[in-house]
Amino acid sequence: MQREYFVLERELSNEHPLLGWDQRSGAYYKGRAVEVAEPVRLRLGDPVPPKPVMVDHHCLPKPVVSMRVKEVLEPLQLHRVQFVPADVKVGEDDVRRYWLLHVFNEIPALDMQRSECEFLGEGAIFSIERMVLSEKVLSQVPLHERRVFVLAESLSMCLVHQSVVDQVMALRPAVQGFRFVPVEQWNPAAPFK
Numbered sequence: 001m002q003r004e005y006f007v008l009e010r011e012l013s014n015e016h017p018l019l020g021w022d023q024r025s026g027a028y029y030k031g032r033a034v035e036v037a038e039p040v041r042l043r044l045g046d047p048v049p050p051k052p053v054m055v056d057h058h059c060l061p062k063p064v065v066s067m068r069v070k071e072v073l074e075p076l077q078l079h080r081v082q083f084v085p086a087d088v089k090v091g092e093d094d095v096r097r098y099w100l101l102h103v104f105n106e107i108p109a110l111d112m113q114r115s116e117c118e119f120l121g122e123g124a125i126f127s128i129e130r131m132v133l134s135e136k137v138l139s140q141v142p143l144h145e146r147r148v149f150v151l152a153e154s155l156s157m158c159l160v161h162q163s164v165v166d167q168v169m170a171l172r173p174a175v176q177g178f179r180f181v182p183v184e185q186w187n188p189a190a191p192f193k
Contacts (some may be wrong), residue, residue, distance in 0.1 A: 015051065
């Protein structure tokens with residue numbers, strides 16, 4: 001089952017900006033759906049590229065996707081995944097609509113005996129050096145509830161099932177900004193390779 005999963009990373013490009021919050025963001029880190037009255041406000045994160053190129057996926061580090069990616073993913077009715085409208089301020093008079101992929105589907109899927117982790121006090125994980133997913137845990141969760149999830153042990157780690165990767169990568173013209181790293185190949189340097 002582990003071979004069916006990929007870690008969502010950003011494409012390596014100095015032209016594709018990281019994003020930052022332009023408002024309070026605490027509600028998006030509480031492990032539940034959010035009430036949305038208006039689009040969230042985002043901005044380009046530091047360092048801002050001299051000529052930023054806006055693509056289909058940017059990192060907040062939460063995933064932020066283009067309308068065409070949302071249109072592919074939304075019909076999949078991903079379990080505990082919310083599409084939140086996001087207005088990204090790219091320039092003084094340039095605000096673009098994106099969609100924050102608010103994933104609050106937390107699954108404790110890390111095989112702690114076979115993974116290599118560095119811990120803080122009280123058993124909290126500081127970093128994951130080598131990730132191995134628990135086949136036992138995954139097999140107990142129906143596929144439709146684990147197509148996209150975050151590791152309960154490390155909430156910044158967004159995992160995507162092969163079936164969803166295939167849907168995104170089938171878009172034409174080809175999507176930009178995405179990198180899907182197979183779980184067995186992922187390591188702390190993966191975001192930078």
